[in-house]
Amino acid sequence: MAHDRPPPPLKPKRRWQKIDVVIIGLAFVAIAYVVYRVEHVLVYKWEWQPVLDFVAYKNPDTGEWVANLLIQGLLMTLRLAFWGTIAAAAIGLVMGLCRISQNLFLRATARIYVELIRNIPPIVFIFVFYFFISSQIMPIIGVDDFARNASPETASIIGFLFSPMDLFSNFLAGVICLAMFEGAYITEIVRAGVQSIEKGQWEGARAIGLSRLNVMRDVILPQAIRKILPPLAGQFITLVKDSAIVSLISIQELTFSATEVAATTTRVFETWIVVGAMYFVICYFFAVLFGRLEKRLSQDRR
């Protein structure tokens, strides 16, 4: 099928063009102007220390540095993103397979799920869904009682992996909300991944007598997963940022901690700049990491 392939794209020119210089120059002028306005026109005294104290502070008694609210919030954000991605990947895999199933009912269910979630503002979905699951489902499965009666060892393990015991049911609700939400996008990633495998693979595998299930499990999925993993990693980064919306439902993640710090210190701009930088560092770190992994994976295959 070689004749189907488009010709390889031309290599982009690496040389600086006049227009690049002009654009970069304009960008610098714009930045300089903003800095000038902030420094000389806005009456604002920048004070970073009170906010930085909430990143980490030195305990005056022991002289040790202790992670404060913002670092704890960041860790909570990462835990949310980690468990959220795992749960969302599970939902996405199941729903993605339903999406391409031959069964009309499964296909319709998955379609409704995806369209419903993609076309509702996340904030509305999370608000309604959170109050539904945490007020209706959590008591039924007894999460609160479990959390309250847990032994100290269990509590410390869960505190490390998930969240402090007293907020465990909140955390669980937040993870489920995020997973439901991101699951819709992963569903589409899975569907696209599976559908990107050439038809010939299906036909070949069916021709040697494999059942539909076997074809999917042993032939298609292993190939599809390689295509799915990179966008899935990207979805993890999206989830780190999207997890900010669960701050609405009092989960003590980075954005929620930031609102508290901003309210307490009254240093609103400093707080959000620091928090923005924290999000950036984490997300960029993962982007670079996943980029490397992807490169290595694609080398291994050859």
Next chain:
Amino acid sequence: MNLRKIITGAAMAGIMALGLGGVAKADVAQSLSSESVIEEIKKRGVLRVGMSTFVPWAMRAKDGGLIGFEIDVAKKVAEDMEVEVEFIPTQWSGIIPALIAKKFDVIIGGMSITPARNLTVNFTIPYAHSGQQMVASMELADGMAVDDFNSSDVTIACRRGATPCNAAAKLFPKASLSRFDDDAQAFQEVVNGNAHGFITSAPKPRFWMEKHPGKLFMPTEENLTQGDEAFALRKGDPDALNFFSNWIQVHTSNGWLQERHDFWFTNQNWADQVAEN
């Protein structure tokens, strides 16, 4: 229309619809006292309190712990009930839905009694009387009396949400309002000379004026409005309402509430505990 209000409303409609089924089943009359949240708290050994960060009601100390007027109040309530206290910091916009969804037992969060809120939750008798104060920009509004602010040339900044902006709209109907999500942003508008005055809950305006002596002044030392802050509880729980109301009554009579209120509200001697500049 306020987006948060719509969302809150939608969420509550959902919760109520879900709750209706359960109510019909329970034999309400008999089980009231055994189902009271008071019994639940005693059995659990923990009082769960919903609150939101708001200086000086509740704020973060340097080590990240919670301090403030209502933190003291909630700790004292728990002490008198002989249980532990657990704070659930919650975004203000979601605090009533969270109460109804049983995320905590009671809101001790400087919530003013309003008829609209009272349709959804029960209030105890007030445990504090705060009010709204105004600071004004010396640059724009020097020498103006309170009545002068009711003019179409005047811009007043206020924090979005029920009380401060409503007070501003009522007191100064001719002035244009700019609404902000946060006190600090609204305050910044005044300092930058984009708004003449700024209204929010006492004692913040006074603290700010003290911090920026040449820039800000208070047109009046009096509070512009008088508020009544109370604990908020889920509806249908007379035992809990009776207990918390009488707790407030007792500690109003013996002066404990006034003493704590004065400590947090009249000056900033507590400021070295907080990371505030």
